[in-house]
Amino acid sequence: MDEVRLYGAPTTVADADEIGRWLNDRVDASVQVHDRFLADKDVARDLAQARVLSPYDPETGNTMTGIVRYEERALEDPSRAGGVIYDGYAVQRALYPYTTEADEETVDIVLIDRALGTWGGDGRWHKRVAVLGSPALVSVPGLYEAPAKPEEYYKEKSKYAMAGGIPPREYLETEVDGEFLVEDDPRTTDALKGYALTAYGYATTGEGFCDDERCRLYDAHRQKGVVRAQLREPEFCDDHAAVYGTEEV
Structure with a gap:
């Protein structure tokens, strides 16, 4: 691969930009960073069709006019x-049709x-951090x-919800034991x-996630595992350190 195009979520x-610089030090390609991935408004109907309707129903999609218009507005203004x-x-x-000409x-x-989610063999949708492929999401x-x-x-979140509120991040971080990330976490x-x-x-080798829970290429299923893999030393397992390791941090 000659080039990586990384699109932000503003x-x-x-x-x-920081993720791009980190990648640039570790991959054999030029990394170009763009503000965001701009797709044509025509993709709005596809996004409406991709909506998960129920956690236990594999069928997706709601292409009512109001939903499609919502998706159009969200493409123009992602904050919506x-x-x-x-x-x-x-x-x-x-x-995919809006990527770099395939x-x-x-x-x-x-x-x-x-x-984002993927349908699991246990009959329900599972949220995902990454969907590998082209484009990678x-x-x-x-x-x-x-x-x-x-x-x-x-449990703490349910208590606040019953009272009609959302617990602040600072409260959760101090009152709940364990390591985890929450919305807008500075470690994101x-x-x-x-x-x-x-x-x-x-994309370059066909290799997916690593099986070593100490490696940054590990796909942790619990927040504690995310913290260990992404925010603790060592950065990589031995095999991936040989490919992506660098003395720069």
């Missing part, structure tokens, strides 16, 4: 989007401000929502780096 705290889960593979197919020498990695809200948090977190940028690198590795 409505989130994820710093695409939120509160919806989308079939990650359907979104990927919808965005250039085989370019890897497109899109940081996206929408929650890395969901910023997925970083907070997909890996499971400590049980106490959900660092935590997303490994997912972006995994997307590059998949």
Whole structure:
């Protein structure tokens, strides 16, 4: 691959420029960072069709006029989007025609401000941080929502919800035992780096996530695992250190 095009999600705290610099030090390609991935408004119907309707129903889609118009407005102003889960593979197919002319020498990695999911063999949808492929999608809200948090977190959140409120991040961080990330967490940028690198590795070698929970290419299913893999030393397992390791931090 000659080039990586990394697209930011400006409505989130994820710093695409910093992720791009980190990638540039570790991959054998030139990394170009763009503010956001702009798709044509025609993709709005595809996004509406990709909406997950029920956690336990594999069928997706609501293409009523009002929903399609909502998606059109969200494409123009991403701050309007939120509160919806989308079939990650359907979104990927919808965005593919808008990638870099399907250039085989370019890897497109899109940081996206929408929650993505994939249908599981257990008969329900599962939120994902990353959907590998072309383009690779890395969901910023997925970083907070997909890996499971400590049980106490959900108990405290339920208490606030019953009172009609949302617990502040500072409260959760101090009152709930365990390591986890929450919305707008200042560690978001660092935590997303490994997912972006995994997307590059998949595009160039076909290799997916690493099985070593100490490696940044590991796909943790619990928040504690995300913190360990993305924010703790060592940065990589031995095999991936030989490929992506660098003395720069």
